[in-house]
Each structure stands twice: as C-alpha cells, then as structure tokens.
Amino acid sequence: MQEGRLADRAYAGIIEIINTEDLEIGNRLPSEARLAEIFGISRTMVREALVRLAADGITEARRGAGSFVKRRPSMRLGSHMQMMDLSATMGSYEVRFVLEAEAARLAAMRRSVEQMGAIQRAMTNLRKALVSTGPAHNEDMLLHRAIVLATANPVFLSCFDHMHEEVDRIMRAGVDISRSRPPEAIGAMLTEHEMIVEAIKVQDGDGAALAMRWHLSQGRKRLMP
Amino acid sequence: MQEGRLADRAYAGIIEIINTEDLEIGNRLPSEARLAEIFGISRTMVREALVRLAADGITEARRGAGSFVKRRPSMRLGSHMQMMDLSATMGSYEVRFVLEAEAARLAAMRRSVEQMGAIQRAMTNLRKALVSTGPAHNEDMLLHRAIVLATANPVFLSCFDHMHEEVDRIMRAGVDISRSRPPEAIGAMLTEHEMIVEAIKVQDGDGAALAMRWHLSQGRKRLMP
DNA sequence: TGTCAAAAGTTGTATAACAGATAATGGAGG
C-alpha cells in the first residue's frame, strides 16, 4: 500500500487504530495533534482524513472535546454476512436488480434518438477504457446512468444516483473493491453491455431487462464468487 | 438554514454551483481560491468541503489542473424536471412499482418475528388513523417503510427514504396532494394493505409482491384518474 | 468535602508560504 495522498494514509491509519486498539463506539481517539505526530504528517492532513471519516459516519468530532468513534468500520464483507443486515455489496445488487432491470426496459420503450446516442457514446467510452486501462469503474457507471437517464423518469435517476452515492460511501469505509479482473472477464463485461445496448436500440423492452439482469448477476459473481 | 460549520456550507454551496451552473461531468469547477472568495471563507474550509465531495465521488481533484465534476450530485428533482417527460408523481409510481413490490417479496421471505410485529403495529396505526382522521398519509408511509425494513437490506431502505423525501418535497412545492378521499376508497385502501400484510405473514413472496403491485396501481388511479 | 474559577487540552478557522503538477502564453522558426 502506502499509496496516494498523505490524507489517504491517515484515513487508513486511523481506521487501523480503531481496529487494533479495539476502540468501542463512543471511545475517544487520539487528538489531531497526536495523530499528526504518530503518522509524521501535518495536522491539516490528519484533519482531512477525520473529515472524511466523519462524513462516512465512522467518527464524530466534538469541538473542544475530541473525535469519537461513532460506528465501527465494517471489516466483514462477503463471507461474514450478519443474519439481520445484508452487506452493502449484497444489498446493493438486490436493489440494482429490480431498479436497473426495469430502467433498461423503460429505456428501450421510451428512449429518444438523442438518448440512444448518449448511451452509445457511453458504450464507446467504456469499451475504450476497458481495453486500455482495465477496471473502468467510472465508465461502467456512466453507461448504466445513461440508460437510467433514457427512462425519462427523474425519480429513477434520483434513486440511481442516491444508491451509488450511498454504496460507494459504505464500501469505501469497508474493504477495497477495486481488484483487477482477469482479461476474459473484461471481454464478458463488454459483451454483456453490448447486449443491453443493442436491446435498447431495437426497443426490445423484455430483452433489455433480461440482459441487464444477466449482466448484474454476472457482476455479482465476479465481485463475490 | 445556514447551519453548521463553514465547511458544511461550502459543501452545499459547491453542490449548488454544480446544479445551478449546470456543470456537466468532466467540467472544471472554480479553483479553491476562487471558491473561498465566493463564499467569503478561507481556502482551508473550501478544501475540507472538496475533500468530502471527492470522498463522495462527486468531484475529483487533479493536481495542477483543478477540481472536476465526476458524478452529478443526487439530483434535486426540480432542476431537471423540464427535460424529463414524466411528472414526478407519475415517475415516483413507476419506481415504487419495482422497488416496493420486490421489497414486499423479500420481506415475506426474510422477515423476522420482530419485524412482523412492527409491520402489524404499523397496520393497526394505519387502520385507526384512516377511520378517524381520514387521509393518514404518514401512517401509510410508515407501514410501507416497515415492510421495506423487513427486507433486512439497508440499501433498499436508503433508496425508499430518499425517494419519499424527494417526492414529498416536489409535491409540497407543487400543487394539491392531500385531497379528501371518498369513504369507499378508504375501505379499499385498508383491504389492499391487509392483503399485503397477510401475504408477508404467511411468507408468500409472490403473493406479497402481487398485492403490493395491485395496491400501488389502485393508488395511482386514485391520485390521477 | 463541595464549589467554582483558572488552566490545560482540543477542535474550528484563517493566513502565509512553498512544492509539485498542469495549462496558457508567446515568441522563434518553418
């Protein structure tokens, strides 16, 4: 590791402190000055990390008092699934199944020519990014978003944006997800997306929904086999 | 309004800039120094806001170049409404169809005894409110929320809350919603809800989903015949 | 022992400065 900005290291470092020191909810963590001393960086960078941790709901800062643990960072992902609460990853796929499959159907039925153009442009971008740089997490999302946009339903789009925002936040607080995929998975991903786009192009609603469900099921398998 | 720390206001202010200036994905937003000038605060506070925005995946900072829009913040429905064909009311029902029907199915399959109790309590509240005061918009929502809660899927719940928040805001800003319903409609609403709750009780997933779809289709008809 | 004001510690905010990277500018040469 040891990559990225100093604030990133501080972010990871503080989470590690919470875990290794076994700080319970409500416990106070070292002061910003002390953390800066520990990590050998400036207080400014420690603050940036703490601001992000607070935004993630993991810590809470009280002026004059200190920063406190608000929620333990969820380490268990995948195998350790609690009985009551599904993991964010699993949960997000459940929602995406219903939301995006229906979005694909509506997009196929209602898409305008401009929206179809936007979808195909997003597809081109994804193709380019996948073969060159690899993961292309962002381009992937943008294609899905273009499809949701083509539903002409503002509530769909709003929910889509919200979901991705939330899930990204939760995942960032947990373990990393951006592992590199094998080359054959990249080819499969491209084909799956192309099937969706093609179905929308020929305005085949059922086909688009089906292709989207298939794509998501494969994606889930790729993420947690 | 105008609450909280300066960084919070900057966070909201930058999102507002993205929305009102209609900055597309990839567009550059004003420099940190310029933003500090605009908001009348220090660059330090602007940076804290930008760090959070970046952590939320909304912006992306490139050293030497500036900060750029990476993903549009979850939309306030009002701003892009004119671009969209569907009304928020119509659109929300489309989303509720897929989201809540599936939630009812999952709730039927996974609900714990405690969650079943919560659902039945919400049902009792709704029944009481409907026969006495009339509309019972809030009790209705709480029953639906209890069902979503029983899916044990935090992402489902998050999307449900978000959708209702957004749609409520739009409707409050717009025209009527709380018109009085005829008495036979009240009886029908009660029966529909009871069918959903009963299906969840006997853990009939398909039945719950079907009952939910039927209820929502009736509700839409009642709202806009 | 109990009260309470002073002190010490901590977060919130501002300012200045510089390093490291990118974008814009403006000539020199075709």
Add this chain to the structure above:
DNA sequence: CCTCCATTATCTGTTATACAACTTTTGACA
C-alpha cells in the same frame, strides 16, 4: 499563417503558525 517549445501563470498538495471557541481537568478556597 502555422507548429513547436520554453517560459510563465495557475492550481492543488502540504506544512507551519496563530488564534478563537469550547470542553475537561485542576486546584485553591470556603
């Protein structure tokens, strides 16, 4: 006029310092 390239301007990343606002601890005094 256009292209190439070095210079300059601009922007983010990071550090240091200082003070304001608030909370907790300390310690003296009653």
